[in-house]
Amino acid sequence: MSELERYYRVLELEPGATLEEVNQAYKDLVFVWHPDRIPQDNLRLQQKAQDKLKAINEARDKLRSIKVKHQPTTYSHPHQHQPTTYSTPHPSHQPHPPQPKKPPQTGYEPSSKNTDLSGKDFSRANLSNKDLSGRNLSFANLSGANLSDTFMHKVNLRGADLSEANLFRANLLLADMREANLRSANLIGADLSGADLRGADLTGARIRSGDRLLVKLIGANLAGAIMPDGSIHQ
Known part of the structure; x- marks a missing residue:
């Protein structure tokens, strides 16, 4: 089993699940395995919950980074019609170079360039x-x-x-x-x-x-x- 397949399995998802499905699976599993929902005196289950949450967090972290990376991609890709922060020549339907500066003022959209x-x-x-x-x-x-x-x-x-x-x-x-x-x-x-x-x-x-x-x-x-x-x- 590849690492990617293992991350999907941890979140109880099929390979190729969408970002929305990853987010929802993460929220569902955190709700189930949150230590506050387990009796404090049950040390075995508390440890199991900690291990589960660690794996769940790692799986969502990895899958989200992979999926977000493939949205505003740096290669030649169909998604490249979205505004980027490079000065890359592209079709004429993007005539306003300053537009990448606007997202922080309106609604923030995740982007590897807006760090x-x-x-x-x-x-x-x-x-x-x-x-x-x-x-x-x-x-x-x-x-x-x-x-x-x-x-x-x-x-x-x-x-x-x-x-x-x-x-x-x-x-x-x-x-x-x-x-x-x-x-x-x-x-x-x-x-x-x-x-x-x-x-x-x-x-x-x-x-x-x-x-x-x-x-x-x-x-x-x-x-x-x-x-x-x-x-x-x-």
Whole structure:
């Protein structure tokens, strides 16, 4: 079995499944295997859930990177009619060279060329289900933005304004969120495993349902962070 076939099998999909099917399978499996749904005293199942989530995250990460890479491709491909950031001669139906500069101001579309989005204004933007992995969004304005189910693996959000943002089920594995403003943000179901949250402000952020913690913080660095109740994490 090839690596690609193994990734599809982990997500319980047939080879060649669409990006939408990959996203949905990922959400379904994370819901099933999230450690918060398993009794904390059942160490065997907790470990199994951790292993499953690691494999699920890796499979979606690999499949999404492959599929996104084949959309704005650099080879001669039918999809090349979409605007690119190169100055490549192409049919006359693309007469406006400056157009590639517009997406960050309107609706962000995943592109391997738009890696540096530092300081951009995405306040109240709908970025749900986008792939922002590896992007530089340091000091960006994402206040009130919809980031539900957004894939943000290793994203740089240092100093970013995420106040009142909806991060429901967002994947923020290994994200740099130092000094980020997360005041009143919705973090229910978010995965912040390994994220750097030193000095972040989480005052009033939603992370619990009753006494149950619904945010994954395995390996996260919370030193000096202001917690939802206003206390400073030591």
